[in-house]
Amino acid sequence: MSYTLRGRVETRLAALVPVLLGACVLGAVLHRWWPVELVALMAAVGLFLDLEVWHRLLPYEPAWATAPLGAVELGALLAVVYGFGLHAPLLPALALFGAGWLAAFVLAQAGFPLLRLGYAEDGGELGPAGAVAAVAVVLAFAGSAATYVVRLPPVVHLSAGVHRGPLVITRREVLQGEPGAVVRGGIVVAHDDVQIRNVTVVGGRNGITVDGVRGTVLDGVTVQGAKLDGIHVRLAGVVIRNCTVDMLGNRLGQGIDISFNMGMGMSMVEGCTVVGGQEGITTHSSGTDIMGNRVSRTTGEAIAVVEMSMGMASHNTVRDALGVGLYCSDRSLCMFDHNTVIGTRPDNSAGIRTRRGFAVLADFQAEADLWRNTLAANPVATGAVTGGTLERTSRPGW
Amino acid sequence: MRVAVVGSGLAGFTAYQTLRRSLETGEIAVFGTDADPAAAWRVRAAAIRQREMRSESDGHTAPTSFPGLAFSSVRRRRSLRPLLESVLDRYHPTVDEFLSHVERLRERSGWDESVVRRQVARVAAVEGGFELDGACFRHVLLAPGHPGLNMPEELRTDPRVVHAYEPHDYALTVTVVGAGLAAATEWLNALAAGAEVVSVRRREPVRRPLNVPRHYFSRRGLAGYHGLAPRERVERLRTLTAPSYPAGAQWDEPLERAAREGRFRVERSLNGSAQVICATGFRRGFRHDPLLARLVAEHDLETADEWLVLDEDSTVPMLSDGTRTLAVAGAPAQWAFPAADTLAGARYAAHRFLRRIQSCRTR
Numbered sequence: 121m122s123y124t125l126r127g128r129v130e131t132r133l134a135a136l137v138p139v140l141l142g143a144c145v146l147g148a149v150l151h152r153w154w155p156v157e158l159v160a161l162m163a164a165v166g167l168f169l170d171l172e173v174w175h176r177l178l179p180y181e182p183a184w185a186t187a188p189l190g191a192v193e194l195g196a197l198l199a200v201v202y203g204f205g206l207h208a209p210l211l212p213a214l215a216l217f218g219a220g221w222l223a224a225f226v227l228a229q230a231g232f233p234l235l236r237l238g239y240a241e242d243g244g245e246l247g248p249a250g251a252v253a254a255v256a257v258v259l260a261f262a263g264s265a266a267t268y269v270v271r272l273p274p275v276v277h278l279s280a281g282v283h284r285g286p287l288v289i290t291r292r293e294v295l296q297g298e299p300g301a302v303v304r305g306g307i308v309v310a311h312d313d314v315q316i317r318n319v320t321v322v323g324g325r326n327g328i329t330v331d332g333v334r335g336t337v338l339d340g341v342t343v344q345g346a347k348l349d350g351i352h353v354r355l356a357g358v359v360i361r362n363c364t365v366d367m368l369g370n371r372l373g374q375g376i377d378i379s380f381n382m383g384m385g386m387s388m389v390e391g392c393t394v395v396g397g398q399e400g401i402t403t404h405s406s407g408t409d410i411m412g413n414r415v416s417r418t419t420g421e422a423i424a425v426v427e428m429s430m431g432m433a434s435h436n437t438v439r440d441a442l443g444v445g446l447y448c449s450d451r452s453l454c455m456f457d458h459n460t461v462i463g464t465r466p467d468n469s470a471g472i473r474t475r476r477g478f479a480v481l482a483d484f485q486a487e488a489d490l491w492r493n494t495l496a497a498n499p500v501a502t503g504a505v506t507g508g509t510l511e512r513t514s515r516p517g518w
Numbered sequence: 519m520r521v522a523v524v525g526s527g528l529a530g531f532t533a534y535q536t537l538r539r540s541l542e543t544g545e546i547a548v549f550g551t552d553a554d555p556a557a558a559w560r561v562r563a564a565a566i567r568q569r570e571m572r573s574e575s576d577g578h579t580a581p582t583s584f585p586g587l588a589f590s591s592v593r594r595r596r597s598l599r600p601l602l603e604s605v606l607d608r609y610h611p612t613v614d615e616f617l618s619h620v621e622r623l624r625e626r627s628g629w630d631e632s633v634v635r636r637q638v639a640r641v642a643a644v645e646g647g648f649e650l651d652g653a654c655f656r657h658v659l660l661a662p663g664h665p666g667l668n669m670p671e672e673l674r675t676d677p678r679v680v681h682a683y684e685p686h687d688y689a690l691t692v693t694v695v696g697a698g699l700a701a702a703t704e705w706l707n708a709l710a711a712g713a714e715v716v717s718v719r720r721r722e723p724v725r726r727p728l729n730v731p732r733h734y735f736s737r738r739g740l741a742g743y744h745g746l747a748p749r750e751r752v753e754r755l756r757t758l759t760a761p762s763y764p765a766g767a768q769w770d771e772p773l774e775r776a777a778r779e780g781r782f783r784v785e786r787s788l789n790g791s792a793q794v795i796c797a798t799g800f801r802r803g804f805r806h807d808p809l810l811a812r813l814v815a816e817h818d819l820e821t822a823d824e825w826l827v828l829d830e831d832s833t834v835p836m837l838s839d840g841t842r843t844l845a846v847a848g849a850p851a852q853w854a855f856p857a858a859d860t861l862a863g864a865r866y867a868a869h870r871f872l873r874r875i876q877s878c879r880t881r
Contacts, residue, residue, distance in 0.1 A: 122735065234585075
């Protein structure tokens with residue numbers, strides 16, 4: 121086929137219609153935007169290549185060229201997806217791209233020639249149907265964008281000053297703290313898709329409780345003086361970023377405790393500072409990535425991945441932990457890479473040998489892979505007990 | 519009866535298949551001397567022992583390019599190979615497959631009901647349409663075919679001469695005049711028959727898969743072509759219609775082997791061969807076609823060199839308007855579509871003819 125420029129664009133957009141509809145349906149079923157975002161990126165990448173590369177490069181495009189061109193478009197798409205940090209699951213995203221590619225191939229080779237007399241002679245131009253397809257695609261994207269905007273949660277601004285808690289959030293919303301906004305008595309997240317930003321929480325049974333909900337984002341929160349846990353997550357999917365949790369003086373509570381959310385997708389704790397508490401950051405039966413945090417002065421374990429959890433602890437800094445720095449236990453699968461563990465102290469109070477000041481410890485049939493960690497000034501660098509295994513790997517990741 | 523097709527060959531047949539998308543058999547009259555649309559083509563293909571088409575999967579007479587002949591080959595051969603070859607632009611239907619396809623469409627489309635066995639000698643523009651030897655039609659497509667075989671003047675009286683498209687056998691020494699696909703086919707045929715072959719040609723043949731470069735089959739290449747001034751377009755047509763045949767080992771290897779054995783060589787002029795085969799194609803130009811020549815003369819139509827000047831949609835500009843259409847398909851339509859003498863070219867003219875009919879105010 122020798123496409124005209126208009127023919128390329130019309131064919132591209134018309135072939136995108138069924139994929140876009142599929143993505144809209146998929147997004148509605150999954151309650152996620154990534155399918156629509158991915159198709160929008162597919163359209164953008166495809167149109168850019170059509171206009172700037174393929175049309176100039178290919179006066180004639182044989183059917184077989186669909187394969188290498190598709191591979192190039194996939195590569196460009198992946199680069200954009202990772203570049204923009206679109207959170208699309210890889211395999212479903214590849215499946216969606218593959219479906220789009222196949223639909224485009226079948227439509228260009230069979231569907232459009234059947235539907236429009238002279239499709240090939242007209243260089244892929246579809247006449248009025250091409251304009252209709254273009255309008256349909258634009259409308260679908262505009263509709264999706266409008267839906268996205270309409271569905272954005274309301275933003276509740278928490279003014280500076282002290283607000284009496286506990287504050288229970290029972291609807292989708294963004295709780296945006298103004299500088300100096302403090303909630304005394306804790307916050308309970310009791311609805312999906314709640315975001316809390318730049319709020320300081322003082323006191324409370326737990327500082328922030330997230331229980332049985334999805335899509336919670338805690339960004340820039342500060343927690344102080346919680347009676348039990350600083351941030352307490354149960355059966356919930358969360359992203360916690362740039363938080364500060366002060367647990368000094370609390371010997372039994374955990375700084376951040378994320379438990380029993382294995383079926384809720386991967387959670388994330390990133391860029392937080394946790395001081396004090398029994399465990400700084402701990403996960404139980406959870407899939408959580410713990411990245412770039414600073415944990416210090418804990419009395420149990422600084423970072424603990426336990427109870428059949430599966431997670432990566434990467435680029436964290438642990439200082440002055442009592443007993444254990446990084447802990448992988450109870451049949452968990454852990455990947456510890458690029459962490460720095462300094463100055464772990466032995467805990468001689470109970471006379472237990474696993475508390476001798478391990479920088480990294482694997483316990484009870486847990487498997488921990490280590491790569492490029494910096495372990496300094498610790499009584500014991502690494503250890504594995506009761507069936508736990510430690511392995512130094514040259515291939516980090518899952 | 520509103521629509522007439524003048525010519526019952528493959529170009530007329532292709533137009534008929536397209537017209538049948540919108541019109542009933544009773545609404546179309548096809549004027550021709552033979553009800554078999556492949557009659558003339560079959561004789562020529564047999565004469566040069568052609569087994570495979572030069573065209574690819576979409577080289578057929580159906581109105582849409584898909585499904586192409588590769589699909590029916592899949593069923594016939596019970597193999598996916600034709601489809602794979604088609605994706606790689608390497609599929610060429612056999613002559614038998616093509617003729618079977620024509621026969622199937624002929625039966626299915628009601629072609630024989632529409633054929634009027636009469637040769638039209640004159641097309642005259644009249645109020646609101648055209649008169650074809652007494653009968654009036656609003657829309658007419660002329661598909662008169664090639665105006666006879668081209669034989670070099672100096673060879674007409676030579677008793678050794680036969681045209682490639684006429685039935686013939688091979689002598690022990692054969693000279694083939696020409697450099698196109700028919701000539702290349704005849705080189706191989708004569709070599710296979712044990713002859714010693716001399717190729718006489720004025721220029722080296724162009725090697726390309728189809729009659730013209732691929733982009734001239736779509737609007738992409740045609741846009742530039744249609745934008746040329748008449749003089750430039752004549753020059754471009756001369757270049758594009760120069761003799762050519764596909765590249766490939768199936769052509770080169772037998773010739774190289776025969777050349778090494780001293781059985782094949784190229785010369786500038788005729789020698790003493792026992793047989794001279796003129797693979798020189800067809801006569802070119804509207805002047806060689808009595809119907810077109812008369813049409814041009816009577817209506818003072820615009821021409822450029824040997825070509826009848828047509829609009830981009832293959833219609834005669836002076837005689838087509840919102841109420842009537844006179845279009846041309848096949849070899850005489852090269853002004854609109856350089857590969858007009860191919861099946862794809864016939865489909866191009868047919869599609870545009872149908873569009874004109876559908877957009878006609880008094881349809």
